[in-house]
Amino acid sequence: MTYHAARTTGASGAPLFLTFHGTGGNEQQFHGFAQELMPDAHIVSPRGDVSEMGALRYFRRTGEGVYDMADLEHRTAAMADFIRIEKDRTKSKRVIALGYSNGANILANVAFHHSDLFTDLLLLHPLIPFDPSPVHLKTRVLITAGQRDPISPAPLTQRLIDWFATQGADVTPVWHPGGHEIAQSEVSAVHRFLG
Numbered sequence: 001m002t003y004h005a006a007r008t009t010g011a012s013g014a015p016l017f018l019t020f021h022g023t024g025g026n027e028q029q030f031h032g033f034a035q036e037l038m039p040d041a042h043i044v045s046p047r048g049d050v051s052e053m054g055a056l057r058y059f060r061r062t063g064e065g066v067y068d069m070a071d072l073e074h075r076t077a078a079m080a081d082f083i084r085i086e087k088d089r090t091k092s093k094r095v096i097a098l099g100y101s102n103g104a105n106i107l108a109n110v111a112f113h114h115s116d117l118f119t120d121l122l123l124l125h126p127l128i129p130f131d132p133s134p135v136h137l138k139t140r141v142l143i144t145a146g147q148r149d150p151i152s153p154a155p156l157t158q159r160l161i162d163w164f165a166t167q168g169a170d171v172t173p174v175w176h177p178g179g180h181e182i183a184q185s186e187v188s189a190v191h192r193f194l195g
Contacts, residue, residue: 003046003082006031010042016092017041018083020103021048022125024055030098037194042090046082048102050075058106064151065129072109079106080114087117096194098122100182101151108160111139122190125180127152128160137169142193144174144186151180 006027010016017038019030027047034043048056050071059075060068087095095118099107104126111121112132122142141164145157154175164171172193176183 003049003079005044005046007045008035008041008043010038010090011040014038014040014042014090014092015094015096016087016090017043018086018095018097018107019043019045020058020097020099020107021045021056022101022103023048023052023057025100025103026056030100030103034098037191038096041096042086042092044086046079048106057102059102065127067105067129069130072106076106076109076113080110080117083110083114083117094119096120096122098124098190099126100124101127101180111137115139120194122193123160124182124186125149125152125157126160127156128163129156132163135167137164137167140170140172140193142172142174142189144176144182144189146178146180146183147175148178149180 017034019034021029027045031045048058050057050060060071062068097107097118104123108126115135115137118139120140124144143161147154161173174189176185
């Protein structure tokens with residue numbers, strides 16, 4: 001499985017920084033942001049290969065917050081393979097991945113099943129409407145969310161924060177009072193987390 005992706009080659013031995021767009025975004029949504037955050041990194045931003053009425057996504061859903069679980073499983077495996085190939089290509093020891101909304105969801109699900117792939121996860125407004133199986137995680141995880149997010153409800157986000165903490169991950173939650181939009185406080189939190 002391969003994905004159309006934006007790629008920026010970094011310095012030898014530099015981290016691999018992957019970015020994942022939200023529904024309706026594309027590979028450029030966070031690519032430049034990652035370059036600003038870590039100018040020396042290898043940056044890879046895959047484009048979602050599922051179209052929902054023209055909006056790009058990483059997996060299918062049957063309604064708002066209702067996932068096609070068979071499709072999610074299939075595409076999670078494909079994305080894990082893609083990430084392993086990029087990791088082998090760059091020979092990076094540190095693997096950072098940032099995803100927003102649908103991008104955060106595919107990223108989280110890859111981490112649930114392939115916990116060895118990432119050193120740092122940045123999940124902006126994730127929505128995981130199911131209980132993942134237990135797994136041992138050494139990953140650093142930043143989860144950002146809006147307290148009034150109609151798409152990623154706060155109780156489900158808190159449940160995900162608690163799940164990561166229970167698995168042994170080093171979790172940093174950051175909340176803002178708004179909805180599904182990315183607030184400046186989240187951008188600042190990303191800078192602090194990676195700084």
